Amino acid sequence: MFVAIIGGAGKMGSWFARYFIEHGHDLTIFDINMDKANLIAESLGIKACKSSAEAAKDADLLLVATPIEVTPKVISEVALALKEGSILVEISSLKSMVFPVLKEISKRGLRTLSIHPLFGSGARGIAGEKIALIPVNDLRLEEKLVREIFPEANIIPVDCYTHDKIMALTLSLTHFINIVFASVISEENIHMLKQLSGTTFTLQLILSEAVMTEDPSLYASIQMNNEHTIKYIDKFICNVLKLKNIIENRDSEGFTQFYNEVRRALFRNSDFEAAYRRMYHALKAIR
Structure with missing residues (x-):
């Protein structure tokens, strides 16, 4: 699976970059802090893209790890570059701001996952760590999908409110x-x-x-x-x-x-x- 991470130079973005590499996936990252993104990409042996659209265009799974305030805008922008059937995962700590956007882009043939990792970037691995799953459209399908991506995590479904x-x-x-x-x-x-x-x-x-x-x-x-x-x-x-x-x-x-x-x-x-x-x-x- 080809994975792209938007916000890949941040603490959680770089944590998930390492996770996907360790699990055998091809990866690219984008971050507005290009200098830091290039350093992280070099250390991981991957490519840092020059734009979010460039990162998104070939992604099977795109993970958005950006600040809460800009996440809805980022999702709207990258969704335009994703191919039909791609998985868009966002990991913001709050969900009410992003849910309307996730609902909208899911109508375009994209599979959306709204998760909240209940651990920090100091976690050594994902085994046993808790991830909240906030269903956007279909809890059963989304829970199945998130368990396929993070099989060792403890998945906890909960509604947005x-x-x-x-x-x-x-x-x-x-x-x-x-x-x-x-x-x-x-x-x-x-x-x-x-x-x-x-x-x-x-x-x-x-x-x-x-x-x-x-x-x-x-x-x-x-x-x-x-x-x-x-x-x-x-x-x-x-x-x-x-x-x-x-x-x-x-x-x-x-x-x-x-x-x-x-x-x-x-x-x-x-x-x-x-x-x-x-x-x-x-x-x-x-x-």
Whole structure:
């Protein structure tokens, strides 16, 4: 299969380039950062095209790995260059913006796949990694196709609305919390904090430091292009202020009630003793 990747010089684009090469496919890439694309192409022994249309014209499968804001436009453009029956795969973190375009181009004889790799470019391979599949037209056919392309991955079907709503929690809110946490501790003596930290702080710091290594434009895009983000940030701030008020008033009974209500809701279907053990296992694996 001949594969083309648009955005092939980015972190995920280059990750998928290596994946397809390792699985025996012919490959070409295009990226607006031509210098970087040429370097990556040279390192992989492949060709870097000078335009997205050039990359798309002979592709059996074209994967779009571009920033969320430009993905709909990129899809519309490359679809014109694809041959009938080709597979167009897009991997954006949010789906509501791209779905109308995917619906439209699928009418032209193209097979469309909307997936969200739930892992980063640091993953060593795809075996066991999770990929969300957001069906565009036919779940059965699209799930069969994505399993053929990524047979070792754990495929999780989910509709567009539910996907973006969940991403507001698992991405937007999580990033928000970690960025704010990092902004507070960055004003302190981090060396001393690390020396005196326990398990909870150590794991939280690792998470925040990892978040702060990423491209801020990507995180800004995830925050600002998800219609559900502000709702959950508002809810978070409301609960922050509620707990702050309890602490300011030295209301031990109120604190205990707040804590127990959250714990009951959180662990209704979970084993919190196992969660505590997993925390220590995670820290042991990191150290």
